[in-house]
Amino acid sequence: MLQFIETVNSAVNNFIWGVPAMVCIFGVGLYLSLRTRFLQIRKFPYAIKTTIGRMFRKKNASDGALTPFQAVCTALAATVGTGNIAGVAGAIAIGGSGAIFWMWISAILGMCTKFAEVTLAVHFREKNADGDLVGGPMYYIKNGLGKRWMWLAYLFAAFGVLTVFGTGNATQVNTITTAINSALIDFHVISNDAVSTSNLIIGIVMAVLVALILLGGVKRIGQVTEKLVPFMALLYIVLAVGVIVINIRTIPTVFASIFEGAFKPSAVTGGIVGSMFTSMKKGVSRGIFSNEAGLGTGSIAHACADTKKPVKQGMFGIFEVFTDTIVICTLTALVILCSGTTIEYGAAAGAELTISGFTSVYGSWVSIFTAIAMCCFAFSTILGWGLYGARCIEFLFSEKVIKPFMVAYSLVAILGATANLGLMWSIAETFNGLMAIPNLIALFLLSGTVVRLTKEYFATEGAK
Template sequence: MDQLTKVLNQIDSLVWGAPLLILLVGTGIYLTVRLGLLQLFKLPLALKYLFEKNESEDNSEGDVTSFAALCTALAATIGTGNIVGVATAIKTGGPGALFWMWMAAFFGMATKYAEGLLAVKYRVVDKNGQMSGGPMYYIERGLGIKWLAKAFAFFGIGVACLGIGTFAQINSITQATQVAYNIPVVVSSTIITILVALVTLGGIKSVSKVAELIVPFMAVFYIVGSVIILVLNASAIPAAIALVVKSAFTPVAAAGGFLGATVKQAIQNGVARGVFSNESGLGSAPIAAAAAKTKSCVRQGLISMTGTFIDTIIVCTMTGLVLIVTGTWNLEYQGAAMTNYAFSVGLPIASLGKFIVTIGLIFFAFTTIIGWNYYGERCTEYLFGVKGIKVYRYVFIALVAIGSYLKLDLVWILADIVNALMAIPNLIALIGLREVIVSETKSYFKNYDYSKQAKAS
């Protein structure tokens, strides 16, 4: 097993080397420039759309509302990456990793916008009458490169079954419940597997209903706990932010349980964990966006963009600052245990901190599992048709059942590798379809400005 881990580490370093990081962040920077800092200037409008009732949804093609589609995407993104991933990034790359998570998220918002836009523009209806969309469709129908579309779908199934969708999530849930409440792994694993089966066998409408119910509640619940800790440690926040920025550009020496980190480690861990958390550029969220009831691809792109803002700029930042202001980042703890300890010492009632992290992790990870089940299902439908969906669902459930018995190090390395392989075809498509993205955006806002002027007069 140690030899396997060593080999996978070498593969991970190769695929997450400079070329992919440049392609990933570079695509976001390019789209940011071409779209005129859209993620900054249009964020208020995007948030307005998120909470505003869209009257045209009732008569639009699609399976679920735009909000439900976003919740499904957030269900798949707000998960262990926000609790375990941030802790892992800071443990390995130092506090500076949080800065690079911010950078990846900021430029990733433009990437996520483009993904959501293309997903709606090129979506189709499958033989079951469900909406199908995402990179495999905009690669095939937009770029006209079918083999690359199939490659994306294949890697998408790999991420769903071997990466974010199963092993990383179930492993984190069972370990957290065992550490916090001494619940045997076999018990928590069995319960989660049964619940996943009950939800996922119902398809996108079942998944979106659960996501709409759980995601907003758990996000607020976790953020409130984080805010309380930060308020209680308000005097330490300026120093924490200064440490984050300084550590992003200078090596951090070993201290306590922290082994030290170079700037390269900070960048690599920050960007990789940032992508694991918000999935911008990965090509997963547009699969959910394609199911939205909407007539405008730009509107859905803006709503999709808020997912990265909520996931990384808000939730991951909360976790990172809590780890730093409580001094937990340079202790011996790792993963969920690190975040758990930070909340326990940060809140006046230690048991409350443990409860927030453990329950938050369980619900976040559970919704990530069901969200990724849907992503893998759509990729399966693209490659094998609707007949392959049932087989895929049973295989996915079986993988959830065994995921908790794998070593944590192996789990995260596997997740990183398949993430990279999925991102490459999607990023190629975003670059290839850049003029479509820009022209659709310009056309929408030209009409939007005209409508505003007409109403004003």
């Protein structure tokens, strides 16, 4: 049965992430960039000034809403996760170091894509029966494109519900178990024979913690993520920068391998990864898994923000993709490539490759710190995607099904702790691709609205 699932998923995955998907993802990002005159580059200083300035401004949100800081932390909680750690490692192992180049390209275009998603989500949002602000792709399709496109909104929401269990939960818990077990084995707390038991215990604990927070509603999610995200990001960045500084002499060679590997991966991987398209596919798919630009999911959190300026909130989309992929994913790639840790090209890899990069420089003692950072990354992602899944299933049915969904979503943590890693990542990639299709169509059709809102905002704000 498992072999059948792998075969079917492989066929679907290869089709979804084939040439058409690459054209759609790059095409919509480039189209939006051209229509906004590359706003993500032209207004980048303004985006950083606006986002960082607002993030640390103390403000209480109205009922059923999040502060701008809580909104960006919830969105970052979902984006800054295992995609930055295990996802980057997997991209390098399967696509070679050149996959990082394609991850950068998709991120540059993705900054504009996510800006459009957030702007549209805030502009077309509405209030539900409980008085909470709700929005995202299904709502900007519904309110922006009209009734004849409702099938597209339902399609997105349906794929969204399916995606959250793999992308948002199972793969994250799998990374948590890998990180914790690696640290416990390094410190001789458990043996390799006890890993399966440890996995089950971790899965049960995670299920309980996730349920307690998610059942508390959007406010509790925001309160947890605004404390967890800054801590985890700072800890990870400090550790990663340390590895790079210690191996600073290898950095020019590493960057050369990234650029050469992007167009001629066989030269870097010894022929194991021979196709440029394989490198591109893994870089783009894992990049989207990490920063979510094109999926539309991050806009669901931003729609909850207590703000009246869609374009200003949209600047957080630019900031998030930059922070997630250009900064944190790049740091992970450099840790792996400059540390000298062994990379088995062509074989599935996850968090253990990144951990190996850290321990090869600092020694086994650092595994406890990397385990903490990775657990924070993954746990925060589970919370962010829990909100996304709740909004999607609410759109399909009603707010009455949210709590049963949260319970089911929490229990998936047990499955994620004990299931096969390679198949899990592959299924997550497949559902990510399926989810992106209706969203990218909507972004293309609503690009005129994005351009109009952007022009109106900068005309009235006099921003430069």
